[in-house]
Amino acid sequence: MRIIRYIIQKEFKQIFRDKGMLRLIFILPIFQLLVLSNAATFDVKNIKVAIVDHSHSMQSRALIEKFQTNSYFAETKLLNSSNEGIEYINKGKTDAVIEIPKQFEKQLTNENKTSIQVLINAIDGATAGVQNVYIAQIVQQYNQNILVENQSLTGNKNLSRIEVIPSFWYNNTLNYKTFMVPGILVLLVTMLTLFLSSMNIVREKELGTLEQINVTPIKKHQFIIGKLFPFWVLGLVILTIGLLIAKLVFNVPMLGNIFLVYLFTAIYLLLILGIGLFISNHTETQQQAMFIAWFFMVIFILMSGLFTPIESMPKWAQNITLFNPIRYFVEFIRMVLLKGAGLQEVLINLSIITAFAITINGLAVWSYRKTN
Incomplete structure (x- = not known):
């Protein structure tokens, strides 16, 4: 135990001696959390039509x-012809083109129905889908106004009407930051501990000190625990800072047991540090370790369910996510913080x-x- 304590002390001294490392560990994650949480938005605004x-x-x-007064549409430009509209959408000057037919008013008056054509730039399919919903909602609202006007003119009080009253649970303001901040915090904790642990032992290889350590009486488990324990502590510190920012800056609700979050994180960090150790065992330089760690991080991030729902992925991709540790942490932290889930609800993720x-x-x- 005394040997492990000496190794841990040596690692902490080495970390705090390196000013660049301190900035990397503490300042950079805070900056990333503040920036990414505001940038990673699912809202589609400033639409040009x-x-x-x-x-x-x-x-x-x-x-x-209706379009000109809607806050989601930043620019509503009136064009003279269909060809001009096609030219605008081809050159990227507009996100959508709405074409109102010549017989629009006549058909509404005489036939009680008409149609309009909507052309949407769908290079970004997700954004195009949201834009289509916004346009459809405005048209539906306009259509509802016409029905009300016709009702008042005809005196018919028995027109059927269905009113939908939504109730949004766990995020009643539909604030995307409430959804994104916990997930981004998971990514930052994972990236920091994975990169640092994967490069730590490799650095000893590059300096030639690992061979010297290998011929000492230090046991394998003593060396590994002493090298990785500081990063385990730093991971918990980063989590604490991130949770404080999430609460104080973004007002993310924390309905569940916070000690359950720390319990899960403590075990999760052991997994990430183990991956980092495994990478460092099979690489010879820090560049190699960084490249391999980043390779896995990209896969972990894109298949974590943070940005795209896992249910929307192909079946084979959903099966791959079963081996993605970030997936389980993202699910866990959202369930505990936002839904107030207890140990029983997250026991599968923890196991x-x-x-x-x-x-x-x-x-x-x-x-x-x-060898010893």
Whole structure:
């Protein structure tokens, strides 16, 4: 135990002696959390729309006004022809083109129905889908106004109407930051501990000190615990700072047991440090370790369910996510913080991460070459 304590003290001294490392560990994650939480938004705003009005009627002008006064549409440009609208969308000058037919008002008056054409730039399919919903909602609202006007003119009080009253649980303001901040915090904790642990032992290889340590009486488990324990502590410190920022800056609700979050994180960090140790055992330079760690991080991030729902992925991709540790942490922290889930609700996630941690650390320790 005394030897492990000396190694831990040596590692902490080495970390705090390196001013650049301190900035990397403490300042950079805070900056990333503040910036990414504001940048990673699912809201689609400042939509540019062009309208080709062939009708030039009172009804068409009323519909155009709906778009001009909507806060999601930053620019509503009136064009003269369909070809001009196509040119605008081809050159990227607009996100959508709405074409109102010449018989718009006549068809509404005589036939009680009409149609408009909507062209949407769908290079970004997700954004295009949201834009289509916004446009459809405005048209639906306009249509509802017409029904109300017709009802008042005809005196018919028995028109059928269905009113939907939504109730949004766990995020009643639909604030995307409430959804994103916990997940981004998971990514930052993972990236920091994985990169630092994967490069730590490799650095000893590059300096030539690892060979000297290998001929000392220090046991394998003593060396590994002493080298990785400081990063385990730093991971918990970063989590604490991130939770404080999430609460004080972004007002993320924390409905569940915070000690349960620390319990899960403590086990999760053992898994990530084990992956870092395994990488360092099979690389010779810090550049190699960084490249391999980043390779796995990209896969972990994109298949974690943070940015895209896992349920929307192909079946084979969903099966791959079963081996993604970030997936289980993202699910866990959202369930505990936002839904107030208890141990019973997150026991599966905790059990899987524990099994992963035991397996990976077993492989990492076994693959580390030490003669005594």
